[in-house]
Amino acid sequence: MIVVNTETIPGQEIVELKGLVQGNTIRAKHVGRDIGAGLKNLVGGELKAYTELMTEARREAVRRMLAQAEELGANAVVNVRFTTSQVANGAAELYAYGTAVIAVARPVAQQGAPGEAAVTAG
Amino acid sequence: MFELAIYALAVLILVVGATAGWFGERRHLVGLAEREPLVAGIMVTDLRSIPPGVEALSGELVVGQVVLSADRGKQFVGGLRNLLGGEVRSFQKILLRARREARLRMLEDARNLGADLVVNVRFETSEIKNLAAEVLCYGTAIRTAR
Numbered sequence: 001m002i003v004v005n006t007e008t009i010p011g012q013e014i015v016e017l018k019g020l021v022q023g024n025t026i027r028a029k030h031v032g033r034d035i036g037a038g039l040k041n042l043v044g045g046e047l048k049a050y051t052e053l054m055t056e057a058r059r060e061a062v063r064r065m066l067a068q069a070e071e072l073g074a075n076a077v078v079n080v081r082f083t084t085s086q087v088a089n090g091a092a093e094l095y096a097y098g099t100a101v102i103a104v105a106r107p108v109a110q111q112g113a114p115g116e117a118a119v120t121a122g
Numbered sequence: 123m124f125e126l127a128i129y130a131l132a133v134l135i136l137v138v139g140a141t142a143g144w145f146g147e148r149r150h151l152v153g154l155a156e157r158e159p160l161v162a163g164i165m166v167t168d169l170r171s172i173p174p175g176v177e178a179l180s181g182e183l184v185v186g187q188v189v190l191s192a193d194r195g196k197q198f199v200g201g202l203r204n205l206l207g208g209e210v211r212s213f214q215k216i217l218l219r220a221r222r223e224a225r226l227r228m229l230e231d232a233r234n235l236g237a238d239l240v241v242n243v244r245f246e247t248s249e250i251k252n253l254a255a256e257v258l259c260y261g262t263a264i265r266t267a268r
Contacts, residue, residue, distance in 0.1 A: 003183045004262045010178030043142035044193030
């Protein structure tokens with residue numbers, strides 16, 4: 001399934017809108033508690049374990065969004081947006097949403113510079 | 123006497139944290155400077171449409187994410203700032219670095235796809251006060267006909 005955050009898909013034409021699809025995950029960020037005694041809290045730097053956690057959470061949110069799109073019979077999701085919001089007690093929600101569409105590959109004759117198309121048509 | 127030792131230990135922890143944090147920051151900045159030229163050929167824009175005159179072959183969502191933690195020294199300074207008010211410049215530096223890193227990871231993802239253009243770049247930031255910052259950078263990587 002094609003996923004883009006633009007309104008159109010390069011090389012493809014959107015023929016039908018299926019609707020808004022979404023997916024979200026809630027991640028508990030107990031940074032202070034978990035790593036309170038850890039080394040990274042002392043010296044700073046990237047919290048690789050947390051980066052992986054956030055990456056997995058983002059992938060899961062996108063998976064849920066794509067599952068909704070598949071249910072609607074779409075083959076692509078456009079205009080994807082991510083937004084985060086803080087939930088009380090140190091948890092954050094990642095929300096992914098987009099528009100599920102059916103897209104077909106644009107006919108070859110239409111691809112190419114506008115000048116070429118004018119020449120072949122004329 | 124015992125109290126003095128406790129205070130000395132606290133100061134020592136701050137100094138060790140701040141020093142290690144400073145070295146870690148330097149090393150990260152050097153690493154960023156080394157990796158950025160490798161993706162410099164990719165055009166990056168937050169425009170939603172494809173630039174004129176560019177023939178786009180395919181598009182795909184690319185994402186870069188990172189979580190950076192502040193060292194103990196920065197946490198302490200941030201905590202003081204919370205009391206006194208004002209701009210927490212030390213934490214701003216962490217956000218700047220985190221954004222750079224997330225953007226770089228997104229571009230490395232785009233490069234692996236063979237793209238030379240990324241459009242509609244967006245940033246999402248969430249932070250735990252004075253403790254850690256997470257940045258999510260995403261866009262659509264376009265392969266163009268050259």
